Amino acid sequence: MRKWRGGSGKMEIKMDMVSEDKINSMGSMEKLRFVLDGVKSGNIVVLEGGLTPEEQMKLIELTMTEVNEDFPGIEMSGYPAKRGFLNLRRKTRLTVVGPAKVMRTIKKEKDLISAMISAI
16 A cells, blocks of 8 residues: 655555546546556545446456455445436446545445545
């Protein structure tokens, strides 16, 4: 896990906030690899525009193949997309993914995600 000490000597966790433009410029597998590599490095990854339900399922599948002693998995949460044409959902509006050992979703509502982040 990549952590560094700030000026106060506290352990800190890096958060990557990725724009929808950057995410949309990637293919599906490239996007998933980008997210998983960031999380495996110990980062919290926040995706503007989020992932499709299919991408979320594929990310979970990909994660399961890489779980080991050093990487126990991911915690993922997101805001659902607003219903659009024909009442269909495209993808989440925002997706937050982090290492399972440092991030735990406490509360998830339509427009609020509360997560506990702890530096080990």
